[in-house]
Amino acid sequence: xxxxxxxxxxxxxxxxxxxxxxxxxxxxxxxxxxxxxxxxxxxxxxxxxxxxxxxxxxxxxxxxxxxxxxxxxxxxxxxxxxxxxxxxxxxxxxxxxxxxxxxxxxxxxxxxxxxxxxxxxxxxxxxxxxxxxxxxxxxxxxxxxxxxxxxxxxxxxxxxxxxxxxxxxxxxxxxxxxxxxxxxxxxxxxxxxxxxxxxxxxxxxxxxxxxxxxxxxxxxxxxxxxxxxxxxxxxxxxxxxxxxxxxxxxxxxxxxxxxxxxxxxxxxxxxxxxxxxxxxxxxxxxxxxxxxxxxxxxxxxxxxxxxxxxxxxxxxxxxxxxxxx
Numbered sequence: 001x002x003x004x005x006x007x008x009x010x011x012x013x014x015x016x017x018x019x020x021x022x023x024x025x026x027x028x029x030x031x032x033x034x035x036x037x038x039x040x041x042x043x044x045x046x047x048x049x050x051x052x053x054x055x056x057x058x059x060x061x062x063x064x065x066x067x068x069x070x071x072x073x074x075x076x077x078x079x080x081x082x083x084x085x086x087x088x089x090x091x092x093x094x095x096x097x098x099x100x101x102x103x104x105x106x107x108x109x110x111x112x113x114x115x116x117x118x119x120x121x122x123x124x125x126x127x128x129x130x131x132x133x134x135x136x137x138x139x140x141x142x143x144x145x146x147x148x149x150x151x152x153x154x155x156x157x158x159x160x161x162x163x164x165x166x167x168x169x170x171x172x173x174x175x176x177x178x179x180x181x182x183x184x185x186x187x188x189x190x191x192x193x194x195x196x197x198x199x200x201x202x203x204x205x206x207x208x209x210x211x212x213x214x215x216x217x218x219x220x221x222x223x224x225x226x227x228x229x230x231x232x233x234x235x236x237x238x239x240x241x242x243x244x245x246x247x248x249x250x251x252x253x254x255x256x257x258x259x260x261x262x263x264x265x266x267x268x269x270x271x272x273x274x275x276x277x278x279x280x281x282x283x284x285x286x287x288x289x290x291x292x293x294x295x296x297x298x299x300x301x302x303x304x305x306x307x308x309x310x311x312x313x314x315x316x317x318x319x320x321x322x323x324x325x
Contacts, residue, residue, distance in 0.1 A: 004036075005036060005037055005038050006036065006037045006038070006062040006063055006181070006182070007037070007038050007040040007060060007061045007062045007063070008037040008038065008039055008040060008042075008061070008062065008063050008064075008065075009039075009040045009041040009042065009053070009061045009063070009064040009065070009082055009085070009086060010023070010039075010041065010042040010043075010044070010045075010064070010065045010066075010067070010092075011041065011043075011064055011065070011066045011067075011078055011079070011082045012043065012044065012066070012067050012068045012078075013066070013067070013068030013069055013070050013071065013075035013078065013079065013095070013096070013154075014068045014069045014070070014071035014072070014075055014095065014102045014151070015067050015068030015069070015093070015095055017044055017067075018093070018167070018168040019065075019067035019068075019092050019093040019095075019168045019169060020042075020044045020045065020067070021168065022093075022166075022168040022169050022170070022171055022174055023065075023174060024045075025171045026171055026174060026175060027171075029171075029175050029178075033178050036178075036182055037063075040053070040056065040060075040061050041053045041061070041082075053081065053082075053085065054081065056085050057085075058084045058085055059084075059085065059086070059087055060085060061082070061085045061086040061087065062086070062087050062088065063086065063087070063088045063090065063181055064082045064083075064085070064086035064088065064089050064090065065090050065092040065164075066079060066082060066089065066090065066091060066092055066096050066154055067092040067093040067095060067096050067168075068093070068095050068096060068100075069095040069096065069099050069100050069102040069103060069151050069152065069153065069154075069314070070148065070151065070152040070153070070154065070156060070157050071102055071105070071147060071148060071151050072145040072146060072147045072148055073145045073146050073148065074145035075145075076148070076152075076157045079154060079157045079158050080157065080158055083158040083159065088161045088162065088181070089154075089158060089159065089160055089161050089162075090160070090161060090162045090163065090164060090177070090193075091153065091154040091155065091160045091162070091163040091164070092164050092169065093164070093165070093166060093167060093168050093169055094165055094166060094167040094259045094260075094261065094311045094312075095153075095167075096153060096154040096163075097153060097154070097163045097164075097165045097261055097315070098153050098165070098261050098311050098312040098313075098314065098315040099151050099152065099153045099311070099312065099313055099314025099315055100167065100311050101167075101310065101311065102151050103151045103153075103309075103311070103312070103313040103314035103315075104305070104306065104309075104310070104313060105151050106150050106151050106313055106314055106319065106320035106321060107305060107313075107320070107321045108321070110147050110148075110149055113147070114130050114131070114147070115130075118130045118131075131144045131146070131147075132144065133146050150314065150319070150320050151314050152314055153314050153315045155315070156314065156315075160190075161189045161190070162177075162186070162187075162189070162190075162191060162192070162193055163191075163192045163193065164177055164192075164193050164194065165192065165194065165242060165244075165259070165260045165261045166194075166244070166245060166259055166260055167259035167311060170244060170245055170246070172244075172246075173193060173194055173244055176193065177193045180193070192242070192261075192264070194242060194243075194244040194260070195242065195243040195244045195263075196242075196263060196264035196265075197242075197243045197263060198238065198239060198240065198241060198242065198243060198263040199237075199238040199239075199241045199242065199243050199245070199247060199250075199256055199260070200238045200239055201243055202243045202246065202247055203228070203238055203247050203250050204247065204250070204251070205225075205226060205227060205228045205229070205250065206226055206227055206228060207228040207230075207231060208227070208228065208231050209231070209280075210231060210280075211280055211281065212230075212231070212232075212233045212280050212281060213233075214233055214296075214297065214300055215233050215234075215235060215281075215297070215300030215301060216232065216233035216234055216300075217234075217302065218234055218254070218255055221233075221234070223253050225253050229250070229255050230276075230280055231280075234255050235255065235273075235277065235301070235307060236250070236255040236256045237255065237256040237257055237258035237269075237273055237307075237308075238250070238256045239272065239273065239276035240258065240262060240263075240266065240269045240270070240272035240273035240276060240308075241256050241258045241259075241260050241261070241262070241263070241269070242260040242261055242262065242263040242264075243260070243263070244260055245259075245260055257310050257311070258273075258308075258310055258311055258312065259310075259311050261311065261312055261315075262312070267317070268316050268317045268318075269308065269309065269311075269312045269316065270304075270305075270308030270309045270312070270316055270318070271316075271317070273307075273308050274308065277301075281297055305318075
């Protein structure tokens with residue numbers, strides 16, 4: 001990009017900052033990264049002020065990794081500012097790529113969320129005060145960012161050049177991304193940096209592919225560590241989730257929850273998973289089943305949105321719950 005050292009910014013929206021930890025977890029590879037970049041902005045790790053970022057010329061940052069969902073006006077403003085300053089904008093982690101767990105807030109209205117946080121008996125708020133956009137604290141007047149009507153992925157606010165999914169992204173993905181960027185060997189813009197296949201392709205478990213008679217929740221059984229979880233009736237998101245995590249949850253005898261998002265060619269992660277489930281529930285004989293039997297099978301899917309769209313609701317075809325007006 002014209003210099004030996006790249007200007008790197010790491011910005012954040014609504015996030016737990018686990019994505020920051022992934023960068024630190026590069027361990028012995030981290031010194032190579034740090035020796036190849038100038039940290040232009042990284043609020044989590046460096047004492048760089050917003051005014052310093054605003055003073056930079058547009059396009060002067062070579063690479064920005066933005067993690068976190070867009071939940072309020074401040075998140076959106078920061079994303080737009082970093083987009084102006086950056087040549088490459090990367091959605092870093094599931095929240096930036098798809099909306100992430102914060103995106104489940106799209107099941108409620110903004111007012112009902114504020115009421116839950118500030119109006120419940122467990123909150124010490126006798127006056128029932130809620131954020132007003134501005135607050136007077138002593139002699140200081142503070143601006144409080146207003147919450148948006150819906151949670152958005154980074155692409156809902158600015159153009160994104162590349163995506164690195166995961167909650168958090170795997171250190172191997174981050175290493176591959178930095179090596180590609182430092183060597184200028186990048187895929188076409190708009191690409192996801194990671195494997196295109198789904199998680200089942202790298203899962204070590206044995207798959208029988210038989211129909212199941214019921215759905216079992218993870219806490220209701222002790223899963224056989226050799227057999228496919230779906231074959232055991234546990235709704236693992238592997239068929240609808242991108243590979244690249246080395247199946248870490250599966251190897252720990254936990255079902256995949258879908259944090260890597262949909263693989264290439266899949267527009268909606270939840271719809272893809274519904275299709276996978278339909279193929280194993282044995283509903284091909286539905287005309288011979290009673291309505292009660294069909295209902296019993298369907299009732300086994302508890303919290304379908306939280307199951308199928310735990311990380312991807314804001315970027316799905318659903319996006320949010322429809323509210324009557």
